[in-house]
Amino acid sequence: MIDIQLLRKDIDNVAVCLATRKFILxxxxxxxxxxxxxxxxxxxxxxxxxxxxxxxxxxxxxxxxxxxxxxxxxxxxxxxxxxxxxxxxxxxxxxxxxxxxQIPNLPHTSTPVGKEEADNVEVRRVGTPRNYDFEVRDHVDIGAPLGLDFDVAVKLTGSRFSVMKGGIARLHRALAQFMLDTHTSDHGYTECYTPYIVNADSLRGTGQLPKFEADLFAVKKGGQEGEGETLYLIPTSEVSLTNIVRDQIIALDALPVKMTAHTPCFRSEAGSYGRDTRGMIRQHQFDKVELVQVVHPDQSFEALEDMVGHAETILQKLGLPYRVVSLCTGDMGFSATKTYDIEVWLPAQKTYREISSLSNCDTFQTRRMQTRFRNAQGKPELPHTLNGSGLAVGRTLVAVLENFQEADGGVAIPEVLWPYMGGLKRLSA
Missing domain, CATH: 1.10.287.40 (Serine-tRNA synthetase, tRNA binding domain)
Structure with a gap:
């Protein structure tokens, strides 16, 4: 939530700023x-x-x-x-x-002004896409003989879910464990285990409610139909991790707070159509390793650059080509003041696709959550929050399958994952 004093003092300027986000105040x-x-x-x-x-x-x-x-x-x-x-x-x-x-965050002055994805600004590219001497297949066709099954998932639940068996299930788990180990051992995050179901206050705190309730999966806590408290499956562990500090006053020397968690995420993805409904790119249930920081206001933009680097490290160690993009005002998420997307190269689509989104939310979430820290003068002040994927596990699996596919249908496993695969270096049918 933005500071109401901004509206009281300079509402016309705020309205102009928000218009760049396609929000009419x-x-x-x-x-x-x-x-x-x-x-x-x-x-x-x-x-x-x-x-x-x-x-x-x-x-x-x-x-x-x-x-x-x-x-x-x-x-x-x-x-x-x-x-x-x-x-x-x-x-x-x-x-x-x-x-x-209902009002989104104000974009930072360094955020590019634009209306849509085409107006995002590429910051850098890392790695060179591989050339293949055989016909490239997408992850759905590669994964089917290796244990990736969408038909069984439809029988169990419905469309846009998946079942993984055997080596491909282990590879999925290996990716998540590798990410967690890297972020905790190398980047200083504290690993957390949090609930997968949260209350409405938690979602209000991070900005998903009230505006985006249609994107959530709701469940009733006990009672008959129409009775009991409504709870929600998490759309990302950003919600549960960030709300750990809700209604708290944090000591100055406790900053920055750095947390990570591996959880399933649940999104209705209402209105999503086209190519992303095939395979694992956009599902109702997917896994993600999330990064969250609560930092001193003077350090949040430096922290954002660090977090981008932390997510990039995973792709670099896996040997996956990617690019970093600064999102424009019209393409940025509700709570963010500045966002970088990391997009990984997918050979079957011959393009880069989002695998991580990392945002600085400044005081937007802490004002909602009533989270404060005591500054050097001992007075309560709002810290800044940041969040991002480090990385989306399913999309990373897609990238590994497609980038390391072989002519005979097998997939070479990146060397950094061998210890997590029991020494297995290759998946084959």
């Missing part, structure tokens, strides 16, 4: 609510002042032995009006809070 709507809030508070202050004066008058009248009935009736009327004002003020403040919850 309802300036008139905010001004109406804010005007009513001010009016109620001004009137309440007037009434409180008048009540105080009348209370003194009552004391003076009593001291003189005079009748206080009329004045006391006036005080009672003021009390009734104050109570009514307090009720209305609470309602207006709730409306203002709901209004603020």
């Amino acid at each position: 309802d300036v008139a709507g905010f001004n109406t609510l804010e005007g009513e809030r001010k009016q109620i508070q001004i009137r309440a202050e007037e009434l409180q002042g008048k009540r105080n004066a009348l209370s003194k008058q009552i004391g003076m009248l009593k001291g003189k032995g005079e009748d206080t009935t009329a004045v006391m009736e006036e005080v009672a009327g003021i009390a009734d009006e104050l109570k009514s004002s307090a009720t209305r003020l609470e309602a207006v403040q709730l409306l203002l809070s709901d209004f603020m919850m």
